[in-house]
Amino acid sequence: MSQPANVSQILSKYSPCDVSDGMAKHGLDGSLPNLLQYSGPAATVAGPAYTVEFALFDDPRPEVQYIDSVQKGSVLCIGLDKRLQVSHAPYTLVNNALYGGLMSTRARYLGAVGTVVFGRIRDVKEHRELEYPVFAYGTGTAAPRPAVKPVALNKPLEVYVDGFPSGAYATISPGDTIIADENGVVRLPASLPQSTVDQILDYIPRRVRADELVAQDILAGVGAISAQKDRRKGL
Template sequence: MNKDKAIRVTNFLKKFSPCDISDSLVKHGFPNGGFFPNLQVQSNFELPIVGEAYTVLYAPLDDPRPAISKSYIDSIPLNSVLIIATTQILQLPYAPYTRINNAMYGGLMSTRAKFQNCNGSIIFGRIRDIQEHNNLQYPVMSYGLGTTAPKPVLKLIGINVQLEIVLNSYPNKTTLETIDPGDLIIADENGMVRIPISKIDDSTLENILDYIPKRVKADQLVAEDINEGKEAAKSQKLRRSNL
């Protein structure tokens, strides 16, 4: 996505919640609504988090791929959302969702990310230095907290690469979703949603965006109807009939 379009789209999405985005994604063929479960807000900040994904991948030390020596934190694009994950072998489809007790992200990283005008950091693992993130008023989400740095057990193997996230969408069935560099990320206290820019064309993206305010308006009318004593099911059917 070119810079001007990215700015237009992200500014538009800031007006809505991840729930609104999910409704539109479901309408356009994404059954899970782009939702990545189990992430928790870890710092005080102005919601929502919106931006293009800048991805970072960690692996166990015995992974055959070479470690990357350069730091990912000094190359964050303006107004992006930093997404950090591990390889699949370190992920779990159930709590605590990661096999790693070490934190993958800390306060100094948020300090640098904020200085570079990153819009937020979302970590599919543990973080540490919780008070530092709060003092910065910088947006951070993660699966949980820890105290130990990642270096004793993890190595950096990918920057701006596809991330594969293990999910548990149905009983006894593990599923996999991907996040690609440049995908649109929207997150707040409800959770994180991804619009898969790499998997849709420009026309589909415009249709997804166009549906969002129409659905929001329809649901506002449903709420008004309910407050007037009307049945929810009938009102939903009526107000959404032309969407």
């Protein structure tokens, strides 16, 4: 199950920081940390997750082909088997890039709105020339083979985050809404009750407007703490 398409359209107007604030209001943490934006415009990417898992090349699971079935409007999310993830930079044991310029060329043609790679990428110049948004932990020069291969498509993807209050892993499920920009990446789970999603969507623009007023107050000489307390009252 995925969020309705209009959820992605609404959230594309806001930053991942705004979405995180909305989720925090309900005790939720959707942060997917340590990712950097390598290409694409300075605008928010929002769409349902289309997940791909890579594992070691000798993994008994057969290799799957994923790039020609990327769905229009989706955010391609590529991760590694849990055994290949580590808690410190660069957060992966794999030096090979999982994703390159030809993959962005195809994803963009099929209508994907961005790609998030929980690992390394290559061909940064190509991604930038395409003006296609790509987020990753880092870069590498070698292709995936012979180190790793894609083994699972549109299955839950576990990503090491190791932070409070998320715990050690976050699970990205197909259809979760992914929101990303130069600040980072956030996921809004598709499993949330619609009533909670509606409350988050209602809160975000009110919080954004309140913070705009806080900024105006600060520029007018009001203390930051006082301005925040006053403008955020009742949110």
